[in-house]
Amino acid sequence: MAAGGWGLAPASAAQPVDEYIVVLKDNVDAEAVAHVHDKQYAMTETGTYSHAVPAYSAEMTAAEASDVAVDPSVAYVAPNRIFSLAEQSVPRSVTRTGADESSAKAGDGSGTVDVNIAIIDTGIDGSHPDLNVQAGVDCSSGSATDESPVIDVYGHGTAVAGVAAAKDNDTGVVGMAPGAPLWSVRVMDSAGAISEAALLCAFDWVTATRTDDDPDNDIAVANVSIGGGGTDDGDCGSSGDPMHAAICRSVEAGVTYAVAAGNSGTDFATTVPAAYDEVLTATAIGDFDGRPGGSGSSTCDGEDLSRYAQDDGPASFSNYATGSGDFGHTVAGPGVCVQSTAPGGYGNNHGTSFASPAVAGTVALCLSSGTCSGDPASVMQSFLDATAEFAGSNPDQGFTGDASGGDGARYYGFLIRGSIF
Numbered sequence: 001m002a003a004g005g006w007g008l009a010p011a012s013a014a015q016p017v018d019e020y021i022v023v024l025k026d027n028v029d030a031e032a033v034a035h036v037h038d039k040q041y042a043m044t045e046t047g048t049y050s051h052a053v054p055a056y057s058a059e060m061t062a063a064e065a066s067d068v069a070v071d072p073s074v075a076y077v078a079p080n081r082i083f084s085l086a087e088q089s090v091p092r093s094v095t096r097t098g099a100d101e102s103s104a105k106a107g108d109g110s111g112t113v114d115v116n117i118a119i120i121d122t123g124i125d126g127s128h129p130d131l132n133v134q135a136g137v138d139c140s141s142g143s144a145t146d147e148s149p150v151i152d153v154y155g156h157g158t159a160v161a162g163v164a165a166a167k168d169n170d171t172g173v174v175g176m177a178p179g180a181p182l183w184s185v186r187v188m189d190s191a192g193a194i195s196e197a198a199l200l201c202a203f204d205w206v207t208a209t210r211t212d213d214d215p216d217n218d219i220a221v222a223n224v225s226i227g228g229g230g231t232d233d234g235d236c237g238s239s240g241d242p243m244h245a246a247i248c249r250s251v252e253a254g255v256t257y258a259v260a261a262g263n264s265g266t267d268f269a270t271t272v273p274a275a276y277d278e279v280l281t282a283t284a285i286g287d288f289d290g291r292p293g294g295s296g297s298s299t300c301d302g303e304d305l306s307r308y309a310q311d312d313g314p315a316s317f318s319n320y321a322t323g324s325g326d327f328g329h330t331v332a333g334p335g336v337c338v339q340s341t342a343p344g345g346y347g348n349n350h351g352t353s354f355a356s357p358a359v360a361g362t363v364a365l366c367l368s369s370g371t372c373s374g375d376p377a378s379v380m381q382s383f384l385d386a387t388a389e390f391a392g393s394n395p396d397q398g399f400t401g402d403a404s405g406g407d408g409a410r411y412y413g414f415l416i417r418g419s420i421f
Helices: 030-040 061-067 154-167 198-209 242-253 352-369 378-392
Strands: 017-024 044-049 057-063 074-079 081-083 118-121 131-137 146-148 182-186 219-222 224-231 254-261 280-285 330-336 340-343 345-351
Touching: 017 030, 017 061, 017 118, 017 198, 017 242, 030 044, 030 057, 030 378, 044 198, 044 280, 057 198, 057 242, 061 074, 074 219, 081 198, 118 198, 118 352, 154 182, 154 340, 154 345, 154 352, 182 198, 198 242, 219 352, 224 254, 224 345, 242 254, 254 352, 254 378, 280 352, 280 378, 330 340, 330 378, 352 378
Parallel strands: 118 182, 118 219, 131 182, 219 254, 254 280, 280 330
Antiparallel strands: 017 057, 017 074, 044 057, 081 224, 131 146, 340 345
């Protein structure tokens, strides 16, 4: 409907074209059906997906979308939603969470964590000396293309990558899983937009690594510091959420996902993918001195960040859980004044965007040590159990309002600890 009134458009007026996701029924060949529909409905297909969920993205009118929806090969048609980064700003240390004490510490910088981590984000600066970047793919258009050299169009993904896995060497910072192999999956386009089609492309590519002939590229952990409006339908997207459907299928293929809770200071039950039960959702705390106790000054690079958090307390912007159904996949990580890699150097960052890769890197440590094993549901449970056990045995290492001392009205989970793996 055009702005300014409820009047009908003239019969001769062209109908506006929008972007849609067409989710197909199981065992349907997405590429073949998209080709047929392209001709049959005069639409323009922009990407096809077959590894995470059978689907395609396309440009079409609302009338064409209605026609496509009743095709016998189609499960449902949904709008191609737009998502955003879960950051507060992009241009401290992960000492508090024990990255420098983990079993993966390697003085030569090579790292000992042989667990592939996908960074689904704005890309990664593949030339950064502190990052072990293997390869990259560009999904920003909704269709995957190999990217060489690997680039970051914004800077956010490089910061996320450093928190997860910056090398333990004599340069810069140390990530939670030092030197782990990183795979860049770029979903932000040059205009700064992140579409659902781009995310479907990313989940599809990550899932495909688990089924191709190359065991060396199998993604075990994927980080998504991105979010938008939505809820968990409780049925893995079968009723109209393509992203939920794709993540569920990707999890079934063996990928464990860490995602940002979001930065609205509210219940993440209305933010996806954070709301999905199949992912680990990262809330954010402030930690300014790398030590427990709550006595650190809330100053970062000369800036007072007390509006964001007090030392060893939850970040004011961090989303949290309120429903007990979400408690079982919620965990906390540092998210204020987080020092990490940046294109061409280093910088400080704020947001659940940076708590999430701390979780992703710690999950990689858990897998590397053998504490976590099995399917992603088992990995998540083992990881959460070990984190809770450490918190129970070391209550002084927690934070104000954590899962052991909070009233449940705002549940942030337990703080991750890399040194236990």
